[in-house]
Amino acid sequence: EVVLTQSPATLSLSPGERATLSCRASQTISSSLAWYQHRPGQAPRLLIYDAANRATGIPARFSGSGSGTDFTLTISSLEPEDFAVYYCQQRSHWPLTFGGGTKVEIK
């Protein structure tokens, strides 16, 4: 099973700051990685798929990069609605697995 390790567990930032979230895979997964945002009480939503492709309707401040085992989600300038938990997910190897999440909280 591919283990996805997300860091940091919590990121404390202010609105307008840049957020950099990491996801590391226990084995190479090519570009088969997605990022999701989960706000409390709401349905999670897909932000990025295939490591770098923004999903429909996702603002340009969200960007993804990486391949192999190391991946990054960057939020260029945090908006109030961006404070949430972010998960990565891989589809390269069975079973499909998720990372443990990074909480982006208001500093």
Next chain:
Amino acid sequence: EGQLVESGGGLVQPGGSLRLSCEASGFTFSSYWMHWVRQVPGKGLMWVSRINIDGRVTSYADSVKGRFTISRDNARHTLYLQMSSLRAEDTGLYFCVRDAHSSVLVQNWFDPWGKGTLVTVSS
């Protein structure tokens, strides 16, 4: 873009059964693979099961294989998860999820998601 609304969760004793439902709207349900994903309280997400567009192809996580059955009714735009022989470790928030892109081949990216229905297995 589509909406998914889950129902059927609740409190059940170990060894018991429960059937979850998910009503879909706003998209052509019969054109998409569908999935169930579970979130354990205080922990992360775990993929549970998936079903292809006509219901003939299904897959399960090892931990639920033989106990859970996924199915769909395309005429009713509804996805189901029949859960039996439930264990404490099956407790969690169960999300109904659509494959992100319509295709006869599964994409295994998830969008949109429902808000989830809570299953608690406890005596």
